[in-house]
Amino acid sequence: DIQMTQSPSSLSASVGATVTITCRASQGISNYLAWFQQKPGKAPKSLIYAASTLQSGVPSKFSGTGSGTYFTLTISSLQPEDFATYYCQQYNSFPLTFGGGTKVEIK
Amino acid sequence: QVQLVESGGGVVLPGRSLKLSCEASGFTFRTYSMHWVRQAPGKGLEWVGIIWYDGSNEYYADSVKGRFTISRDNFKNTLYLQIDSLRPEDTAIYYCARDLHSSSPDVTWGQGTAVTVSS
Numbered sequence: 451d452i453q454m455t456q457s458p459s460s461l462s463a464s465v466g467a468t469v470t471i472t473c474r475a476s477q478g479i480s481n482y483l484a485w486f487q488q489k490p491g492k493a494p495k496s497l498i499y500a501a502s503t504l505q506s507g508v509p510s511k512f513s514g515t516g517s518g519t520y521f522t523l524t525i526s527s528l529q530p531e532d533f534a535t536y537y538c539q540q541y542n543s544f545p546l547t548f549g550g551g552t553k554v555e556i557k
Numbered sequence: 558q559v560q561l562v563e564s565g566g567g568v569v570l571p572g573r574s575l576k577l578s579c580e581a582s583g584f585t586f587r588t589y590s591m592h593w594v595r596q597a598p599g600k601g602l603e604w605v606g607i608i609w610y611d612g613s614n615e616y617y618a619d620s621v622k623g624r625f626t627i628s629r630d631n632f633k634n635t636l637y638l639q640i641d642s643l644r645p646e647d648t649a650i651y652y653c654a655r656d657l658h659s660s661s662p663d664v665t666w667g668q669g670t671a672v673t674v675s676s
Contacts, residue, residue, distance in 0.1 A: 451619075484657070484664065486602075493652055494602065496664040506662055537602055541658045544616045546592070546604040 452476050452540050456549035462557040467528050471552045473521040473538035481517045482542040488551075489534045497536075498523065530556070559583040559665050561653050566670035569643050579636040579653030579667055587611070587631035592657045593638045595649040596669075605651070607658060608636070643674045 453476035463469050473483065481501040486494040496505045498514040501521055511526045525532055533556050538549040565577040579591070593605035606617040608627040615627050626639040636653050650669040657664060 482660065488602075493666040493668050495666070499662070499664065500660040503660070503662075505664065539602075539604075539657065541660075544607070544658075545618045546607075546657060548602040548604065551601045 451545055452479060452543060452547050454538055454540055454547050454549040456536075456538055456552050458552060459550060460553040460555065462555045463528055464557045465528055465530065467557075468524065468526045469528060469554060471523045471525075471536055471538075471554075473516075473523070473549050475519045475521075475540055475542075478518045479540045479542035482540055483514075483516065483521050484539045484541065485512075485514055485523045486537045486539065487532075487534045488537065494537065525554070528554070559655075559663075561655065561665055561667035563651065563653055563667045563670035566651065566672045568673045568675060570676055571643055571645060571674055573643050574639065574641045575643060575672060577638040577640070577651055577670055577672070579638075581634045581636065581655075584655075584663075586629075586634040589655050589663070590658065591627075591629065591636045592654045593625075593627060593636075594652045594654055594657070594666075595647075596652070597646070597649045600649075603649075604657070605638070640672070643672075645674050648672060648674050 455474045483501045485498040488494045502514045513524045535551045535553045560582045562580045590610045608615045628637045652669045653667045655665045
């Protein structure tokens with residue numbers, strides 16, 4: 451199974467800041483990586499697929515990069531609605547696996 | 558609009574069985590492979606399994622293999638998850654989702670249904 455390791459597991463940032471979350475795969479997954487946002491009590495929401503392609507309706511403040519084993523999600527100009535938990539997920543092979551999540555909190 | 562609505566969750570005794578449903582609307586259900594994902598309280602997301610668009614194949618996480626069965630009825634636009642021999646560690650919110658396994662703009666999640674396994 452492919453292990454997905456996210457870091458940090460949590461971070462605190464101020465409104466208006468830019469933050470970067472990293473996701474590492476235990477083996478190469480090309481660009482078969484997605485990012486999700488989850489707010490408390492809600493279902494995950496798809497942000498990015500194919501490592502860098504924004505889902506329809508997702509603002510350009512979200513950006514993803516990477517291929518192979520190293521990926522990043524950057525959120526610029528943090529707003530109150532961006533404070534949530536973010537997950538990466540590989541779909542290179544079954545079983546699909548998720549990173550452990552990064553909780554972005556308000557400083 | 559595209560919608561997935563789960564149901565069937567509840568409080569269940571250990572060792573019992575439960576069947577969850579996910580009703581799809583707003584898209585051609587029979588053309589999409591579907592997934593179940595679960596999330597234990599305060600924990601991250603765990604993929605449970607997939608069923609192919611035509612029901613011809615399924616694949617499960619090792620942690621649920623042998624106890625969980627995914628099925629679908631393409632005439633009723635409904636996805637199912639049969640859970641047998643429930644254990645306390647199966648306590649989670651169960652989500653159905655579309656297109657988690659491809660580079661797709663069509664990824665969609667349901668709102669989830671909560672299962673609590675407790676005596």
